[in-house]
Amino acid sequence: MVAALERGLSASKSFNFKRMFESSSKKHQQPQTIVIENGDSHLVESNTPESQNSDSLSESPVESIPPMISPLNRPGKRPDRQQADTEMLKDRFAKLLLGEDMSGGGKGVSSALALSNAITNLAASIFGEQTKLQPMPQDRQARWKKEIDWLLSVTDHIVEFVPSQQTSKDGVCTEIMVTRQRGDLLMNIPALRKLDAMLIDTLDNFKGHNEFYYVSRDSEEGKQASNARSNDKWWLPPVKVPPGGLSEPARRMLYFQKDSVTQVQKAAMAINAQVLSEMAIPESYIDSLPKNGRASLGDSIYKSITEEWFDPEQFLSMLDMSTEHKVLDLKNKIEASVVIWKRKLHVKDSKSSWGSAVSLEKRELFEERAETILVLLKQKFPGLPQSSLDISKIQFNKDVGQAVLESYSRILESLAYTVMSRIEDVLYTDSLTLKETLLSEEASDGGRTTETDSESAGSSNSGEETEKLDPRYSKTLLDFMGWSDNSSKSSDKPTKSPGLTPKKFSYLENLNGFRSPKARH
Numbered sequence: 001m002v003a004a005l006e007r008g009l010s011a012s013k014s015f016n017f018k019r020m021f022e023s024s025s026k027k028h029q030q031p032q033t034i035v036i037e038n039g040d041s042h043l044v045e046s047n048t049p050e051s052q053n054s055d056s057l058s059e060s061p062v063e064s065i066p067p068m069i070s071p072l073n074r075p076g077k078r079p080d081r082q083q084a085d086t087e088m089l090k091d092r093f094a095k096l097l098l099g100e101d102m103s104g105g106g107k108g109v110s111s112a113l114a115l116s117n118a119i120t121n122l123a124a125s126i127f128g129e130q131t132k133l134q135p136m137p138q139d140r141q142a143r144w145k146k147e148i149d150w151l152l153s154v155t156d157h158i159v160e161f162v163p164s165q166q167t168s169k170d171g172v173c174t175e176i177m178v179t180r181q182r183g184d185l186l187m188n189i190p191a192l193r194k195l196d197a198m199l200i201d202t203l204d205n206f207k208g209h210n211e212f213y214y215v216s217r218d219s220e221e222g223k224q225a226s227n228a229r230s231n232d233k234w235w236l237p238p239v240k241v242p243p244g245g246l247s248e249p250a251r252r253m254l255y256f257q258k259d260s261v262t263q264v265q266k267a268a269m270a271i272n273a274q275v276l277s278e279m280a281i282p283e284s285y286i287d288s289l290p291k292n293g294r295a296s297l298g299d300s301i302y303k304s305i306t307e308e309w310f311d312p313e314q315f316l317s318m319l320d321m322s323t324e325h326k327v328l329d330l331k332n333k334i335e336a337s338v339v340i341w342k343r344k345l346h347v348k349d350s351k352s353s354w355g356s357a358v359s360l361e362k363r364e365l366f367e368e369r370a371e372t373i374l375v376l377l378k379q380k381f382p383g384l385p386q387s388s389l390d391i392s393k394i395q396f397n398k399d400v401g402q403a404v405l406e407s408y409s410r411i412l413e414s415l416a417y418t419v420m421s422r423i424e425d426v427l428y429t430d431s432l433t434l435k436e437t438l439l440s441e442e443a444s445d446g447g448r449t450t451e452t453d454s455e456s457a458g459s460s461n462s463g464e465e466t467e468k469l470d471p472r473y474s475k476t477l478l479d480f481m482g483w484s485d486n487s488s489k490s491s492d493k494p495t496k497s498p499g500l501t502p503k504k505f506s507y508l509e510n511l512n513g514f515r516s517p518k519a520r521h
Helices: 002-014 017-026 049-053 079-097 111-127 138-157 183-204 220-225 228-232 248-278 283-287 293-297 299-305 312-317 324-345 360-380 388-396 400-469 477-481
Strands: 032-037 040-045 159-167 173-181
Touching (some): 111 388, 111 400, 138 400, 173 183, 183 400, 248 400, 283 388, 293 324, 299 324, 312 360
16 A cells, blocks of 8 residues: 555656657557666556557567656755655654554554645644744755655645546547546645745744844843843744844845745735635534524624624723733624524424524624624734634544645644744834833933033022933834824833734744644544
């Protein structure tokens, strides 16, 4: 079985049937087939009907067709490295075939969930160590490209039949059915590979930049570099910038990279949301739902959504979303109510327990409002963990192609968020450094101005001089840059740099997020 998998992986990348048969027809040779066994390729005679009905031709030499080489047996690799890759490939696919149950007791998970967990665990082991804004080591980068190619090669064999035209030697055109990779995989797999390459290139772009650097948290310099943002991420090393802040070209480069990563994150998020919406809702999740939307949402939220006048932005501003747990709980409630309302739209039996006295028009309106709230939550909190509905879909999904798309897009979304968070750490430290520099300069200028005014004006202006020397009246970074600030806010609250997203944790920053949906559920 493992040998068959190796032959399938090798043939999908090495075979060129068109060139092989064109070469044989031009030279009037007997059709031959390439067989790959144990990493070696050789030619044997074909037993197809076309070869049996053809005239007996002279046997062609093996050198007439370039030998096909397995990906595991490329020239230039040492035999020990080839053997190690072969054993690793066997181990990976044996674990997938057994559903992560290496005992062989038949208690493993489905193939779709096993492949999804394999991609997720691979990303955790590779990108979980990316704690700094710097290029990935070459060994980890090579391992990622090699092993993700192994896992994605499964999608090469998920095909569908499509009509095609075939023209015979006599010029007769015949319509036949040929196999092609399934439509969603054919469109999304290349797009996700492109997003993957863009994120790796983004990290490579920071090679040689020495204007910011990282220090150990336990060192004296690391304790001085600690701030409110870095203290929340105690496992990451603090970042340091020059005393005068970053140079203008370096700051522009950081903002450009941040915008680029943001676009990658949005694209991966869109693909992930589309795949999750196409997955079937498990019956176990439906059985756990209450019988109406009011019981799922609660009286206060249900009343706000079902009012005649509804503003989603104002609705979210009235709710307490101070913690990640509260936001996730709100998302679970709204998703449950959407599922309940959608099921009621398709219930024809009025005596069913899913029936309701609410009209279909109002129910469609409530469903549209709830979906709008879900979109706003996804935009405001991009690093939010998966909801109960998403976890249930991933756990009980049987479609291998959808499992690959969902897991691949999810880990790319998490990686994009991690890279963007590292960029924001540098920008936040730069803003604090620039603010401290401005305050020190204004304090020194204010002191000289106060001495001159005190000598000329005398003691009558002592109150105004005290006001000028009070640091509470000094200019902040917001005043200097012309950004608006709400004066009603308390002055003891830390100032955040504009353009930075609120603090959240992605899968790559919290390894607990890489646990399988079954374990988390």
